[in-house]
Every structure is written in C-alpha cells, then in structure tokens.
Amino acid sequence: MTWSLTAAQVRLVVCSVNEWSYYAFGCDQCGDEIRKPAGKDVQSLLKTGGVAVERWVVPAEALEEKSGPAIAYDDVLDFALRLQSIDAPVAALSAMRPGAPA
Structure with a gap:
C-alpha cells in the first residue's frame, strides 16, 4: 500500500511531555484517524515538510503523583x-x- 499525503492532511501535535507528541492523518479506506509517535526527529522532518504544529501543554496537575484509591x-x-x-x-x-x- 502506498500513501500519498500533503502537509495539509497531516496533524502534528507537539506536547510539553515529548513522549506524548504524535502526528496523525486520516485513513482513505476506513476514515479513522491514524496516530503515530512523533519524536524530535519526526517533528523536525514534518515541520520542514510544511506541516502545521499544534502545541499541547499538559497541566502540571495531570503529572502529579496521586495517592489514595x-x-x-x-x-x-x-x-x-x-x-x-x-x-x-x-x-x-x-x-x-x-x-x-x-
């Protein structure tokens, strides 16, 4: 299967927690959104290709260690x-x- 996507068809979401960054695109066959991890190298490549960047900042409260049930x-x-x-x-x-x- 060969994929051909334009920069406008790809979403790049860069998170403040780098491991949660991803890029996404729609599947032509099923219509689902396909998500893949986007490390620093992938981010750089997609930005160079003209993909717009969406920033996602995780609130500090979400990263706090929780205790109790x-x-x-x-x-x-x-x-x-x-x-x-x-x-x-x-x-x-x-x-x-x-x-x-x-």
Whole structure:
C-alpha cells in the first residue's frame, strides 16, 4: 500500500511531555484517524515538510503523583445522585470538602 499525503492532511501535535507528541492523518479506506509517535526527529522532518504544529501543554496537575484509591463508577454515580437531590449544590459541595464537618 502506498500513501500519498500533503502537509495539509497531516496533524502534528507537539506536547510539553515529548513522549506524548504524535502526528496523525486520516485513513482513505476506513476514515479513522491514524496516530503515530512523533519524536524530535519526526517533528523536525514534518515541520520542514510544511506541516502545521499544534502545541499541547499538559497541566502540571495531570503529572502529579496521586495517592489514595481511584474514583470508581459508583463514586461518580453517588455524586451525581447527591447533586440531583439537593437544592443548594454549592453549599452542599462546600460541606463535602476534606476536613469539613459532615
């Protein structure tokens, strides 16, 4: 199979976490977006070929190490049901913050 793409058909997403950078293009046969890793050398090559760069900055909070149990589906459901059942959600949420009296 031979691919022929123009610079306009390729997306280059350069992330602040370099390992998460990628380039993407649409598949002519199935219509899906194909994503491939884009290291520094691939980024340079695509930029030289005229591919526009999209910058993606990962917020520092996303990179922080987390502790404690993960939020489960039931936790989200309980939260949604709680929000549905209260008249003043801001006051109720303030009372739910860690360290606040129950």
